Amino acid sequence: xxxxxxxxxxxxxxxxxxxxxxxxxxxxxxxxxxxxxxxxxxxxxxxxxxxxxxxxxxxxxxxxxxxxxxxxxxxxxxxxxxxxxxxxxxxxxxxxxxxxxxxxxxxxxxxxxxxxxxxxxxxxxxxxxxxxxxxxxxxxxxxxxxxxxxxxxxxxxxxxxxxxxxxxxxxxxxxxxxxxxxxxxxxxxxxx
Numbered sequence: 001x002x003x004x005x006x007x008x009x010x011x012x013x014x015x016x017x018x019x020x021x022x023x024x025x026x027x028x029x030x031x032x033x034x035x036x037x038x039x040x041x042x043x044x045x046x047x048x049x050x051x052x053x054x055x056x057x058x059x060x061x062x063x064x065x066x067x068x069x070x071x072x073x074x075x076x077x078x079x080x081x082x083x084x085x086x087x088x089x090x091x092x093x094x095x096x097x098x099x100x101x102x103x104x105x106x107x108x109x110x111x112x113x114x115x116x117x118x119x120x121x122x123x124x125x126x127x128x129x130x131x132x133x134x135x136x137x138x139x140x141x142x143x144x145x146x147x148x149x150x151x152x153x154x155x156x157x158x159x160x161x162x163x164x165x166x167x168x169x170x171x172x173x174x175x176x177x178x179x180x181x182x183x184x185x186x187x188x189x190x191x192x
Contacts, residue, residue: 070188112149
């Protein structure tokens with residue numbers, strides 16, 4: 001009997017250790033648990049999604065929208081451009097997604113807009129239209145030579161879903177995406 005109890009205890013310990021290792025090694029798995037365990041608030045996280053263009057699974061930033069009981073796609077991270085600086089697409093997804101969550105929780109993510117910091121094009125989260133995009137509210141850097149306004153437009157294309165009315169707003173020459181409208185009107189992802 002003691003031998004049997006010992007093996008059962010040993011088996012449970014090994015299983016618990018294996019689950020701990022899987023959760024710590026798989027950010028998308030642990031983030032999914034977090035999102036599903038807190039269904040009462042908007043939660044940004046990384047997960048893998050199938051990219052039809054490349055035929056591969058890529059890391060994507062998504063948001064759990066509790067009012068819609070679904071996930072909204074924000075950004076797919078497949079560019080290898082930032083690998084030169086030591087950032088894989090998966091690492092960028094994790095870091096930027098963390099910023100999305102922090103800004104959202106701090107009330108600093110009412111709008112997305114674009115700008116430049118240190119000569120590089122960037123995307124920022126701002127509270128009000130008219131605020132400038134700078135290093136203090138930067139969410140992520142865009143590939144050098146790219147136009148950040150095009151990134152904003154692509155985000156708009158996602159939110160429009162071919163049938164929704166445009167959510168793009170502007171203040172002078174600056175474009176702003178209202179994040180709450182994006183969350184409310186963007187197509188929901190399949191649960192696959």
